[in-house]
Amino acid sequence: MDWVNAIVQGVLLGGLYALFAAGLSLIFGVMRLVNIAHGDLIVLAAYIALVVVHATGLHPLASAIIVVPLMAAIGYGLQRLLLNPTIGKDLLSPLLVTFGISVILQNGLLATFTADSRRLAAGALETASIQVLPGLSLGILPLFMFAVSVLLIFGLEWIFYRTSLGRAFRATSDDAEIAQLMMIDRRHIFGMAMALSAGVVAIAGIFLAIRTNFDPSSGPTRLLFGFEAVIIGGLGNLWGTLAGGIVLGVAQGIGAQISPGWQILAGHLVFFLVLALRPKGLFPRMD
């Protein structure tokens, strides 16, 4: 039963990884930008949630009403101020600017909150669980988070394929020059993509803060999990990304069963295995 439990927990964790990945995948899809600070933004959101909860006494999950818009605004600002000037020149500039943002975020958080690891208490919700099989019970909170992750991915798909903003995203990604002639201001559209990504990051950060301990240096690992979920699932396919997150979560769950030191390592190794055997990911987009 331990193994079944490890796998089920891994699936649920995979939902969170898919959330880490969704924002990364979104901005890559729209502007071919890989945001190295993505993980650090997740951790920033976790700290903002911490501050909001302490200041207002809101339930951690309810803090989203403040954290999400705030993160979206930060994302929009970062894009307009620091990233837009580098887009379209070459590969190096945007990548290195996000690397610089990552260094600043990590050390800014370190200076403000110290290196102590923190966690957000979610109260009675944390221990609540339902028994699905004898010996196998599922936490309400992990289930809820998984459901929210799936819903968010559904929502992102809807925005991308059914709204005017999504059309502008896709058009800009297809042909940025001609998209401008459709009266699309791409600086704004890129800002909106980053805002949307950061909004998802906000939810991911709150979930992270409730689920695990975090500290200012937790970001890069989250970036790597998100990135691996994207590649395992296949580029440009959000449902594939969800599957990629689940594969990663399950691999880590099984690894942890073998030995605690193998938890993260097993996830990375599965990523490289997929890269070796299925370089386009498990669910490549058909075009």
Added chain:
Amino acid sequence: MHAGFSIERSTATSRVTAIATLVLLVGLVAAPWWADRANIRLLGEIYSFIALASLWNLLAGYTGLVSVGQQAYVGFGGYALFALAMFLGVHPLLAILLAGVLGALIAIPLAPLLFRLQGAYFAIGTWALAEVFRLGFAQLSVLGGGSGTSLTASVVTGIAANRDVREMLVYWTALALALAALAFVILLLRSRMGLALTALRDSEIASESLGIDIWRSKLFVYVAVAGLTSMTGAFIFLQKLRISPDAAFSVNDWTAYVIFIAVIGGIGTIEGPIVGTILFFLLRETLSDLGTTYLLILGAVAILVMLKAPKGLWGILASKTGLSLVPTRRRVAFQDQ
């Protein structure tokens, strides 16, 4: 009426540079006689960063392989040195060389794997690889597992019994490493392969259409850089005498700093990493007491340079003056007119 011309690479400046470099080199080789112990150590550290930054610059600035995971090879080289010296009794200076060979060997199967990731995703892939190395070496209990290990005294005295002689040897090794890395970068960029890579660095499509030759060139550069980076890593941890997974595979120490150096010095120039390293150490010696704030400043400066002067300090200088101390480009010299 055609003017006679010849294709040449050297310029008057570069000839002056050559003489100045020679004088400087003699001074640096003689450093053990004019500098104290702490400064010798500092110089060794500076040399290792010149090597790391030049190699990273070759990868990212010329070959288009933007890696944020070169700490994989720094740490691998360090661990290889410890294993070779402690378990096989290899002389530490020879072990540096062997660590380089091993680093290059392990890069051969890894490179094709990473090359499957396009553009910016390649960068994160290299980081994931470095994490595999870090977590993997943490599992090796013979090398101290997660808490690491120290070089035994017998290994250290094995370099040379006399402390002064030992430190001289280690110092010269560092100097030789930095020079070797620089020479490799310069020679490669002057070669046909280097010219082709430079011409194509910004155009993935063009590189793809040129196909296998470019792929092979990138493989060669990646593997050679991995080897030289491993050697540098081996030296770094020989000087530190202690290794642990977190120190060996630190993204801050071996990638963030190195990128900072290349960015402020000037990516895509030979001189940039040297200028950047000197600036970096000046900053470090004056600001490192600030701790976290120091790193905040580094990050902010790097972003500012990237946005306002993407060619870095050397790039600005070179474009203002047309100066190129180490020319890699051939220029047409007209004999009359």
Added chain:
Amino acid sequence: MAETLLAICGLKAFYGDFQALFGVDLELGAGEVLALIGANGAGKSTLLKAITGLVPCSSDMVLLRGEPIGGERPDRIARRGIALVPEGRRLFRSLSVEENLVIGGERAKPGRWTLDAVYQLFPILGERRRRPGTALSGGQQQMVAIGRALMANPDIILFDEISLGLAPVVIKDIYAALRPIAATGVSIILVEQDVSRALGVAKTFVCLQEGKVSLAGRPAEHDRAAITAAYFGMHR
């Protein structure tokens, strides 16, 4: 002569260090069709790109109703009522036919051109509205590109190489569609390789040669030899 809608005054334009236009002048009246002709590399596409803001130029080189608009951002210029049907169609490949049309109009002022009106003009597009834009034949793709421009209800439409790469029978259809479009009173600049076809529908023409205007006026004012000379740059 109709009221001048668009005036190009001494336009100089560069691609990097390469100068493509050397002081071009041109006037487009309201409701006029102007044919822009010239050999490959004469600067026709550059001229259209400068008008739409895709190639930089100084502000007083492009005047719209007397107002300087040169060098404005492309999205701003599009908002002012200038639409482009680009060379090679350049449909958005991840958008369906209908989405390609919708995106052309959803930020623009409403007007006579709606989805229904475009489908009436090109019935085949209505039948294939759910298909990816790039899954259509070349001629149908050109119809989508024209429809996309119409959806903005522009005052000026620039057609770049409207018939390039299309079969003769398809070209006939496209030109047949130009008449009802012109009849709505929109001004048109037509870049076309097929000089006689272009001059057949145009009220005025401008011939470019190596980045300069080599001949301009009404088609009837100049004989064929003069136009040919202006086109190829032969001395008379």
